[in-house]
Amino acid sequence: LAKTTQPISMDSYEGQEVNITCSHNNIATNDYITWYQQFPSQGPRFIIQGYKTKVTNEVASLFIPADRKSSTLSLPRVSLSDTAVYYCLVGDMYDFGNEKLTFGTGTRLTIIP
Amino acid sequence: GAVVSQHPSWVICKSGTSVKIECRSLDFQATTMFWYRQFPKQSLMLMATSNEGSKATYEQGVEKDKFLINHASLTLSTLTVTSAHPEDSSFYICSARDRQGDGYTFGSGTRLTVV
Numbered sequence: 001l002a003k004t005t006q007p008i009s010m011d012s013y014e015g016q017e018v019n020i021t022c023s024h025n026n027i028a029t030n031d032y033i034t035w036y037q038q039f040p041s042q043g044p045r046f047i048i049q050g051y052k053t054k055v056t057n058e059v060a061s062l063f064i065p066a067d068r069k070s071s072t073l074s075l076p077r078v079s080l081s082d083t084a085v086y087y088c089l090v091g092d093m094y095d096f097g098n099e100k101l102t103f104g105t106g107t108r109l110t111i112i113p
Numbered sequence: 114g115a116v117v118s119q120h121p122s123w124v125i126c127k128s129g130t131s132v133k134i135e136c137r138s139l140d141f142q143a144t145t146m147f148w149y150r151q152f153p154k155q156s157l158m159l160m161a162t163s164n165e166g167s168k169a170t171y172e173q174g175v176e177k178d179k180f181l182i183n184h185a186s187l188t189l190s191t192l193t194v195t196s197a198h199p200e201d202s203s204f205y206i207c208s209a210r211d212r213q214g215d216g217y218t219f220g221s222g223t224r225l226t227v228v
Binding site: 034036041042043044045046049087100101102103104105106 | 117119147149156157158159162204206207208215216217218219220221222224
């Protein structure tokens with residue numbers, strides 16, 4: 001399983017765009033990248049998933065460079081409710097539903113009013 | 114979207130007693146479910162993989178006789194913490210994946226406090 005490395009914490013002001021980068025240097029060909037958000041005393045919640053280039057949904061964008069050794073989660077115009085821990089995970093797309101997800105430290109994002 | 118229902122959301126028990134936590138996949142079947150434990154300010158740590166109709170597989174260092182897992186149907190997995198001790202106090206979370214959805218769906222978690 002590819003190990004991931006993220007900044008431990010980040011602060012940002014409301015209304016700004018926040019970019020959180022994750023390193024996964026030993027990502028395998030079959031691996032895809034997923035980001036989760038976790039609020040205190042709740043289970044993680046799926047945000048976005050991708051394999052390469054750029055993926056966008058209603059809450060975030062995910063940028064993955066050609067070498068796939070890193071990925072960047074972009075949150076547009078953050079609000080106080082975006083204060084949470086964000087986890088980047090790597091999983092085997094051919095092991096669907098059975099892959100053991102390994103959570104790294106995550107990034108504790110604090111939004112400042 | 115896919116929903117995983119986890120109960121109870123919190124429980125307080127006396128040392129030496131057992132506690133059962135349920136995890137149900139709603140509107141989808143899950144042959145595999147995962148159980149995690151999370152201590153304050155720490156990341157999620159995988160405890161075991163729950164397999165429908167067969168024995169669970171446990172991660173290194175997790176006592177299978179202490180954390181009993183039963184996955185009797187395609188929508189229900191249970192984790193029983195036997196002879197609980199204060200050091201078992203933690204946040205327990207289950208997850209499963211709906212083939213029709215994106216990513217894994219996690220339960221809301223169970224806060225276990227052993228006194």
